[in-house]
Amino acid sequence: MTVLVLAASDKGGTGRSVTSANLAYHRALAGDDVAYVDFDFGSPTAAAVFDVPDVLRGARDGGLHSYLEGRAAEPVRIDIWRRTEHPVLRRRPNGSGRLVLLPGDAGGGEFATDEDALRRCVDLLLRLHTEFDVIIVDLSAGRSYAMDMVLEATAQRELRELPARWAVFHRWTRQHVIAAAGLVFAERGILEGGAERGHDKDALQGAIRFVRAAVPDPDSALWSHVPPAQSAWMQMYDEKLRRLAADLGIGDSVVLGTVPLEPILLLREQLITEEEVVSTQIATADTLEVLEEIARRLTDDTYWGQP
Numbered sequence: 001m002t003v004l005v006l007a008a009s010d011k012g013g014t015g016r017s018v019t020s021a022n023l024a025y026h027r028a029l030a031g032d033d034v035a036y037v038d039f040d041f042g043s044p045t046a047a048a049v050f051d052v053p054d055v056l057r058g059a060r061d062g063g064l065h066s067y068l069e070g071r072a073a074e075p076v077r078i079d080i081w082r083r084t085e086h087p088v089l090r091r092r093p094n095g096s097g098r099l100v101l102l103p104g105d106a107g108g109g110e111f112a113t114d115e116d117a118l119r120r121c122v123d124l125l126l127r128l129h130t131e132f133d134v135i136i137v138d139l140s141a142g143r144s145y146a147m148d149m150v151l152e153a154t155a156q157r158e159l160r161e162l163p164a165r166w167a168v169f170h171r172w173t174r175q176h177v178i179a180a181a182g183l184v185f186a187e188r189g190i191l192e193g194g195a196e197r198g199h200d201k202d203a204l205q206g207a208i209r210f211v212r213a214a215v216p217d218p219d220s221a222l223w224s225h226v227p228p229a230q231s232a233w234m235q236m237y238d239e240k241l242r243r244l245a246a247d248l249g250i251g252d253s254v255v256l257g258t259v260p261l262e263p264i265l266l267l268r269e270q271l272i273t274e275e276e277v278v279s280t281q282i283a284t285a286d287t288l289e290v291l292e293e294i295a296r297r298l299t300d301d302t303y304w305g306q307p
Helices: 016-029 064-068 115-131 145-154 174-185 190-196 201-206 228-247 263-268 274-279 285-297
Strands: 003-008 034-039 099-102 134-139 164-171 208-215 255-260
Touching: 003 016, 003 145, 016 034, 016 099, 016 134, 016 164, 016 208, 016 285, 034 064, 034 115, 034 145, 064 115, 115 134, 115 145, 134 145, 145 190, 164 174, 174 190, 174 228, 190 201, 201 208, 208 263, 255 285, 274 285
Parallel strands: 003 134, 003 164, 034 099, 034 134, 164 208, 208 255
Antiparallel strands: none
């Protein structure tokens, strides 16, 4: 069964793209064929996370902008295992599935969706559905044209059999918690926008989970040397954030996973492999394990309110 994962956030800098890319990588390692679709139209830079040098800012010709606007018959596809400069990824492990990037166009930007673009979007998702086990669509931040397009597309009759799951990313701060809740529940948010386009509102809400990124753990080695007063404040404020998230409807019961504050993700924005944990030791084993677990949960029905 193919699963469509729509990666959304209300703000930039949430870790949406870098976490989604890591999840795609781990699903491919597990043997799934994975398509990563860069619908971040204003900033199509997912290739930077995968270390694909010639499309760091999008494809020069034939990217998703060109396809959706009817200037290309098919969007460019990048075989990440073959095109990456990441030394670990170039040694594709035995048993791994395909890992394919569909980049946006270099210099592209947000654009309003017309009927032709909508039809091309639906056709693209249908074709990917026949080829891949997991499709991750990285959406522009906020209430964007990209979000409107996929809400409209997934409401079409042809896509009703394709399970669509929303992963809403936010950092563990007061502003980000409020913004993430607003993206889902506020006016013109996912639920209201989906209902206007024909989605069942309750079913759509059941298909939304939250991913907390850059969450500091006061008990981790990274924070073991902070003064006692600072550690106590961090724990107190963490509890306040949990209460705020619960009050806004995005509490622990609808969280798909929590990614710890990890310098390599914040500064380098790259894939975390065993090489970074075991050999160079520039990333922690805890973060790698968390990413592997969230990747598994993407298709585990028990984490999406289903038996």
